[in-house]
Amino acid sequence: MYMIDANRFMNWVLGLTLAAGALVFLLTLVFAMIGGPKLARVRSYLYMFSGLFGAFAVAVAVLGFRGQKSGDRPWHVFLDMKYQPKYTSQGQSRFFADGRSNRLPPANTVPFDGTDYAADAGRHEGPNPDFLKADARYFTGIANPDQKDKDGVPAKPVWKDGKLAGEGYYVNHVPPEAVTAAGGWEPLLKRGQQQFGVHCAVCHGTSGRGGGGEVAYGIVGAKGLSVAPSNLTGPDVQAQPDGQLFHSITNGVRNMPAYAHQVKVQDRWAIVAYVRVLQYAAGR
Numbered sequence: 001m002y003m004i005d006a007n008r009f010m011n012w013v014l015g016l017t018l019a020a021g022a023l024v025f026l027l028t029l030v031f032a033m034i035g036g037p038k039l040a041r042v043r044s045y046l047y048m049f050s051g052l053f054g055a056f057a058v059a060v061a062v063l064g065f066r067g068q069k070s071g072d073r074p075w076h077v078f079l080d081m082k083y084q085p086k087y088t089s090q091g092q093s094r095f096f097a098d099g100r101s102n103r104l105p106p107a108n109t110v111p112f113d114g115t116d117y118a119a120d121a122g123r124h125e126g127p128n129p130d131f132l133k134a135d136a137r138y139f140t141g142i143a144n145p146d147q148k149d150k151d152g153v154p155a156k157p158v159w160k161d162g163k164l165a166g167e168g169y170y171v172n173h174v175p176p177e178a179v180t181a182a183g184g185w186e187p188l189l190k191r192g193q194q195q196f197g198v199h200c201a202v203c204h205g206t207s208g209r210g211g212g213g214e215v216a217y218g219i220v221g222a223k224g225l226s227v228a229p230s231n232l233t234g235p236d237v238q239a240q241p242d243g244q245l246f247h248s249i250t251n252g253v254r255n256m257p258a259y260a261h262q263v264k265v266q267d268r269w270a271i272v273a274y275v276r277v278l279q280y281a282a283g284r
Protein backbone atom coordinates (compact mmCIF):
# COMPACT_ATOMS: atom_id res chain seq x y z
CA MET A 1 0.00 0.00 0.00
CA TYR A 2 1.22 3.48 -0.82
CA MET A 3 1.59 5.55 2.33
CA ILE A 4 1.85 9.29 2.46
CA ASP A 5 4.30 10.60 5.04
CA ALA A 6 2.23 13.36 6.61
CA ASN A 7 5.29 15.34 7.66
CA ARG A 8 6.89 15.27 4.25
CA PHE A 9 3.63 16.16 2.54
CA MET A 10 2.99 19.14 4.81
CA ASN A 11 6.58 20.30 4.46
CA TRP A 12 6.17 20.28 0.68
CA VAL A 13 3.01 22.37 1.06
CA LEU A 14 4.91 24.75 3.34
CA GLY A 15 7.84 24.94 0.95
CA LEU A 16 5.62 25.65 -2.06
CA THR A 17 3.71 28.30 -0.12
CA LEU A 18 6.98 29.97 0.88
CA ALA A 19 8.19 29.81 -2.73
CA ALA A 20 4.93 31.40 -3.88
CA GLY A 21 5.43 34.04 -1.20
CA ALA A 22 8.95 34.75 -2.45
CA LEU A 23 7.59 35.13 -5.99
CA VAL A 24 4.89 37.55 -4.83
CA PHE A 25 7.57 39.51 -2.94
CA LEU A 26 9.73 39.75 -6.07
CA LEU A 27 6.72 40.86 -8.12
CA THR A 28 5.96 43.48 -5.49
CA LEU A 29 9.53 44.81 -5.71
CA VAL A 30 9.32 44.95 -9.53
CA PHE A 31 5.97 46.70 -9.49
CA ALA A 32 7.15 49.10 -6.83
CA MET A 33 10.12 50.03 -9.03
CA ILE A 34 8.00 50.52 -12.14
CA GLY A 35 5.77 52.88 -10.16
CA GLY A 36 3.13 55.02 -11.84
CA PRO A 37 -0.52 55.75 -10.87
CA LYS A 38 -1.96 53.19 -13.30
CA LEU A 39 -0.63 50.21 -11.35
CA ALA A 40 -1.58 51.57 -7.91
CA ARG A 41 -4.42 49.08 -7.55
CA VAL A 42 -2.27 46.06 -8.48
CA ARG A 43 0.44 47.28 -6.09
CA SER A 44 -1.97 47.54 -3.17
CA TYR A 45 -2.99 43.91 -3.72
CA LEU A 46 0.64 42.89 -3.99
CA TYR A 47 1.47 44.70 -0.74
CA MET A 48 -1.35 42.88 0.97
CA PHE A 49 -0.25 39.48 -0.30
CA SER A 50 3.39 40.23 0.57
CA GLY A 51 2.26 41.06 4.08
CA LEU A 52 0.28 37.82 4.37
CA PHE A 53 3.06 35.64 2.95
CA GLY A 54 5.60 37.51 5.09
CA ALA A 55 3.62 36.78 8.24
CA PHE A 56 3.44 33.14 7.12
CA ALA A 57 7.21 33.04 6.58
CA VAL A 58 7.78 34.51 10.05
CA ALA A 59 5.48 31.87 11.55
CA VAL A 60 7.42 29.08 9.77
CA ALA A 61 10.73 30.58 10.90
CA VAL A 62 9.59 30.57 14.52
CA LEU A 63 7.65 27.31 14.63
CA GLY A 64 9.81 25.34 12.23
CA PHE A 65 8.84 22.65 9.76
CA ARG A 66 6.81 19.63 10.71
CA GLY A 67 8.76 16.82 12.36
CA GLN A 68 11.60 19.13 13.28
CA LYS A 69 13.19 18.35 16.63
CA SER A 70 14.41 20.84 19.15
CA GLY A 71 16.65 20.54 22.17
CA ASP A 72 15.01 23.54 23.79
CA ARG A 73 12.61 23.33 26.67
CA PRO A 74 9.02 23.14 25.47
CA TRP A 75 6.90 26.23 25.80
CA HIS A 76 4.60 26.04 28.77
CA VAL A 77 1.84 28.51 28.17
CA PHE A 78 -0.28 27.05 30.93
CA LEU A 79 1.96 25.70 33.67
CA ASP A 80 -0.78 23.73 35.37
CA MET A 81 1.09 21.75 38.06
CA LYS A 82 4.12 20.89 35.99
CA TYR A 83 6.53 22.75 38.23
CA GLN A 84 6.14 22.14 41.93
CA PRO A 85 8.39 22.66 44.90
CA LYS A 86 8.96 18.96 45.59
CA TYR A 87 11.64 16.28 45.63
CA THR A 88 11.56 13.79 42.81
CA SER A 89 13.00 10.29 43.20
CA GLN A 90 16.67 10.18 42.21
CA GLY A 91 16.61 13.97 42.47
CA GLN A 92 18.88 16.27 44.40
CA SER A 93 18.20 17.67 47.81
CA ARG A 94 19.95 20.61 49.36
CA PHE A 95 18.44 19.81 52.72
CA PHE A 96 20.27 16.54 53.43
CA ALA A 97 24.02 16.47 53.85
CA ASP A 98 24.53 13.68 51.32
CA GLY A 99 22.52 15.59 48.71
CA ARG A 100 20.13 12.74 47.98
CA SER A 101 16.39 13.23 47.97
CA ASN A 102 15.82 9.47 48.16
CA ARG A 103 16.12 8.54 51.82
CA LEU A 104 16.93 5.13 53.24
CA PRO A 105 14.63 3.92 55.98
CA PRO A 106 16.21 4.33 59.43
CA ALA A 107 18.47 1.46 60.49
CA ASN A 108 16.73 -1.74 61.67
CA THR A 109 13.38 -0.73 60.22
CA VAL A 110 11.03 -3.71 60.03
CA PRO A 111 8.10 -3.55 57.63
CA PHE A 112 4.89 -3.57 59.62
CA ASP A 113 3.05 -6.06 57.46
CA GLY A 114 3.09 -7.78 54.10
CA THR A 115 3.39 -11.40 53.16
CA ASP A 116 6.01 -11.32 50.44
CA TYR A 117 6.71 -8.72 47.81
CA ALA A 118 5.23 -10.74 44.95
CA ALA A 119 1.95 -11.32 46.75
CA ASP A 120 1.93 -7.89 48.36
CA ALA A 121 -1.28 -6.80 46.70
CA GLY A 122 -3.21 -9.26 48.86
CA ARG A 123 -5.09 -8.57 52.05
CA HIS A 124 -2.88 -8.02 55.07
CA GLU A 125 -4.09 -9.41 58.33
CA GLY A 126 -1.53 -7.67 60.48
CA PRO A 127 2.14 -7.57 61.38
CA ASN A 128 4.06 -10.51 60.03
CA PRO A 129 7.19 -11.13 62.09
CA ASP A 130 8.45 -13.71 59.59
CA PHE A 131 8.39 -11.28 56.70
CA LEU A 132 12.15 -10.71 56.74
CA LYS A 133 12.98 -14.32 57.58
CA ALA A 134 15.41 -12.69 59.99
CA ASP A 135 15.51 -15.71 62.30
CA ALA A 136 18.29 -17.58 60.49
CA ARG A 137 18.23 -20.56 62.86
CA TYR A 138 14.58 -21.25 62.14
CA PHE A 139 14.54 -20.39 58.44
CA THR A 140 17.88 -21.86 57.35
CA GLY A 141 18.94 -24.24 60.11
CA ILE A 142 22.30 -22.48 60.16
CA ALA A 143 23.75 -21.40 63.50
CA ASN A 144 27.11 -19.93 62.51
CA PRO A 145 27.24 -18.91 58.85
CA ASP A 146 30.94 -18.05 59.05
CA GLN A 147 31.98 -21.48 60.33
CA LYS A 148 33.11 -22.98 57.06
CA ASP A 149 36.68 -23.88 56.20
CA LYS A 150 38.44 -22.51 53.14
CA ASP A 151 36.98 -25.31 50.97
CA GLY A 152 33.46 -24.39 52.08
CA VAL A 153 33.05 -27.44 54.28
CA PRO A 154 30.79 -26.59 57.22
CA ALA A 155 32.26 -26.99 60.70
CA LYS A 156 31.07 -30.09 62.58
CA PRO A 157 29.34 -29.80 65.94
CA VAL A 158 31.18 -30.65 69.12
CA TRP A 159 30.32 -34.01 70.73
CA LYS A 160 30.88 -34.84 74.36
CA ASP A 161 30.01 -38.11 76.07
CA GLY A 162 27.86 -39.16 73.10
CA LYS A 163 25.92 -35.89 73.18
CA LEU A 164 25.98 -32.75 71.07
CA ALA A 165 27.83 -30.22 73.19
CA GLY A 166 28.60 -27.28 70.90
CA GLU A 167 27.25 -25.96 67.64
CA GLY A 168 29.27 -25.92 64.47
CA TYR A 169 27.90 -24.52 61.25
CA TYR A 170 24.42 -26.01 61.65
CA VAL A 171 21.87 -25.61 64.41
CA ASN A 172 22.20 -28.57 66.78
CA HIS A 173 18.54 -29.03 67.68
CA VAL A 174 15.10 -28.28 66.25
CA PRO A 175 14.54 -24.62 67.24
CA PRO A 176 12.02 -24.08 70.04
CA GLU A 177 9.99 -21.82 67.69
CA ALA A 178 9.15 -24.87 65.59
CA VAL A 179 7.86 -26.74 68.64
CA THR A 180 5.86 -23.74 69.82
CA ALA A 181 4.41 -23.15 66.35
CA ALA A 182 3.26 -26.79 66.21
CA GLY A 183 1.71 -26.55 69.67
CA GLY A 184 4.12 -28.94 71.38
CA TRP A 185 6.28 -31.95 70.59
CA GLU A 186 3.45 -34.40 70.02
CA PRO A 187 1.67 -32.42 67.28
CA LEU A 188 5.07 -31.63 65.76
CA LEU A 189 5.96 -35.31 65.52
CA LYS A 190 2.48 -36.23 64.21
CA ARG A 191 2.84 -33.61 61.51
CA GLY A 192 6.36 -34.86 60.79
CA GLN A 193 5.14 -38.43 60.42
CA GLN A 194 2.40 -37.35 58.02
CA GLN A 195 4.72 -35.13 55.97
CA PHE A 196 7.46 -37.77 55.89
CA GLY A 197 4.88 -40.19 54.51
CA VAL A 198 3.93 -37.71 51.79
CA HIS A 199 7.36 -36.47 50.74
CA CYS A 200 10.12 -38.81 51.83
CA ALA A 201 8.78 -42.34 52.21
CA VAL A 202 8.54 -42.97 48.45
CA CYS A 203 12.33 -43.08 48.33
CA HIS A 204 13.53 -43.63 51.88
CA GLY A 205 10.70 -45.96 52.88
CA THR A 206 8.32 -45.45 55.80
CA SER A 207 11.06 -46.77 58.05
CA GLY A 208 13.58 -44.31 56.61
CA ARG A 209 15.96 -47.11 55.78
CA GLY A 210 16.25 -46.28 52.09
CA GLY A 211 18.31 -48.68 50.03
CA GLY A 212 17.92 -49.74 46.42
CA GLY A 213 16.91 -52.69 44.27
CA GLU A 214 16.23 -55.90 46.19
CA VAL A 215 16.78 -54.26 49.55
CA ALA A 216 14.87 -51.04 48.86
CA TYR A 217 12.41 -49.86 51.49
CA GLY A 218 10.91 -47.10 49.33
CA ILE A 219 8.85 -47.65 46.18
CA VAL A 220 11.03 -45.44 44.06
CA GLY A 221 14.18 -47.03 45.42
CA ALA A 222 12.81 -50.44 44.42
CA LYS A 223 12.40 -49.19 40.85
CA GLY A 224 16.15 -49.08 40.63
CA LEU A 225 17.44 -45.56 41.23
CA SER A 226 21.05 -45.40 40.11
CA VAL A 227 21.87 -43.91 43.51
CA ALA A 228 20.27 -45.65 46.46
CA PRO A 229 18.35 -43.38 48.86
CA SER A 230 20.38 -43.07 52.05
CA ASN A 231 19.52 -44.97 55.16
CA LEU A 232 18.26 -42.16 57.40
CA THR A 233 18.59 -44.35 60.47
CA GLY A 234 22.28 -45.10 59.88
CA PRO A 235 25.03 -43.77 62.13
CA ASP A 236 26.24 -41.03 59.74
CA VAL A 237 22.82 -39.36 59.44
CA GLN A 238 22.29 -39.91 63.17
CA ALA A 239 25.49 -38.01 63.82
CA GLN A 240 24.31 -35.01 61.82
CA PRO A 241 22.90 -32.04 63.73
CA ASP A 242 19.21 -31.21 63.17
CA GLY A 243 20.13 -28.13 61.15
CA GLN A 244 21.99 -30.29 58.64
CA LEU A 245 18.95 -32.52 58.07
CA PHE A 246 16.85 -29.38 57.64
CA HIS A 247 19.43 -28.10 55.19
CA SER A 248 19.38 -31.37 53.20
CA ILE A 249 15.59 -31.20 52.83
CA THR A 250 15.73 -27.49 51.95
CA ASN A 251 18.53 -27.59 49.40
CA GLY A 252 18.80 -31.25 48.48
CA VAL A 253 21.92 -33.29 49.07
CA ARG A 254 24.20 -34.72 46.37
CA ASN A 255 21.76 -36.65 44.12
CA MET A 256 18.67 -35.93 46.18
CA PRO A 257 16.60 -32.99 44.96
CA ALA A 258 15.61 -30.00 47.12
CA TYR A 259 12.19 -29.97 48.75
CA ALA A 260 12.04 -26.31 49.79
CA HIS A 261 9.39 -25.51 47.20
CA GLN A 262 7.10 -28.34 48.34
CA VAL A 263 7.63 -28.58 52.07
CA LYS A 264 7.30 -25.42 54.11
CA VAL A 265 9.79 -24.43 56.78
CA GLN A 266 7.67 -25.52 59.72
CA ASP A 267 6.97 -28.92 58.13
CA ARG A 268 10.66 -29.41 57.38
CA TRP A 269 11.42 -29.12 61.09
CA ALA A 270 8.56 -31.51 61.81
CA ILE A 271 10.11 -34.03 59.39
CA VAL A 272 13.53 -33.58 61.01
CA ALA A 273 12.03 -34.34 64.40
CA TYR A 274 10.27 -37.38 62.98
CA VAL A 275 13.49 -38.67 61.37
CA ARG A 276 14.94 -38.69 64.92
CA VAL A 277 12.00 -40.86 65.99
CA LEU A 278 12.76 -43.29 63.14
CA GLN A 279 16.39 -43.41 64.22
CA TYR A 280 15.36 -44.05 67.81
CA ALA A 281 13.00 -46.82 66.66
CA ALA A 282 15.69 -48.38 64.47
CA GLY A 283 18.09 -48.39 67.42
CA ARG A 284 15.90 -50.79 69.40
Ligand code: HEC
Pocket: 196, 199, 200, 201, 202, 203, 204, 220, 225, 227, 228, 229, 230, 232, 236, 237, 245, 248, 249, 253, 254, 255, 256, 257, 259, 263, 271, 275
Ligand atom coordinates in the same frame (compact mmCIF):
# COMPACT_ATOMS: atom_id res chain seq x y z
C1 HEC B 1 13.31 -38.92 44.85
C2 HEC B 1 13.73 -39.77 45.92
C3 HEC B 1 13.96 -39.08 47.27
C4 HEC B 1 13.06 -38.42 48.04
C5 HEC B 1 11.59 -38.18 47.75
C6 HEC B 1 13.75 -38.02 49.21
N1 HEC B 1 15.05 -38.39 49.17
FE1 HEC B 1 16.45 -38.13 50.57
N2 HEC B 1 17.81 -39.05 49.43
C7 HEC B 1 17.57 -39.60 48.18
C8 HEC B 1 18.78 -40.14 47.64
C9 HEC B 1 18.93 -40.82 46.30
C10 HEC B 1 19.79 -39.86 48.59
C11 HEC B 1 21.25 -40.18 48.47
C12 HEC B 1 21.90 -39.12 47.65
C13 HEC B 1 23.35 -39.37 47.36
O1 HEC B 1 23.99 -40.06 48.14
O2 HEC B 1 23.80 -38.84 46.33
C14 HEC B 1 19.14 -39.17 49.68
C15 HEC B 1 19.80 -38.77 50.83
C16 HEC B 1 19.16 -38.21 51.93
C17 HEC B 1 19.81 -37.88 53.15
C18 HEC B 1 21.24 -38.19 53.46
C19 HEC B 1 22.07 -37.01 53.68
C20 HEC B 1 23.48 -37.34 53.99
O3 HEC B 1 24.15 -36.41 54.36
O4 HEC B 1 23.87 -38.50 53.85
C21 HEC B 1 18.87 -37.38 53.98
C22 HEC B 1 19.05 -36.87 55.41
C23 HEC B 1 17.62 -37.38 53.27
N3 HEC B 1 17.83 -37.90 52.02
C24 HEC B 1 16.43 -36.96 53.80
C25 HEC B 1 15.26 -36.90 53.07
C26 HEC B 1 14.04 -36.38 53.60
C27 HEC B 1 13.83 -35.87 55.01
C28 HEC B 1 13.13 -36.44 52.60
C29 HEC B 1 11.70 -35.98 52.63
C30 HEC B 1 11.54 -34.54 52.68
C31 HEC B 1 13.78 -37.05 51.45
N4 HEC B 1 15.08 -37.28 51.80
C32 HEC B 1 13.17 -37.32 50.26
C33 HEC B 1 16.36 -39.67 47.55
C34 HEC B 1 15.22 -39.07 47.98
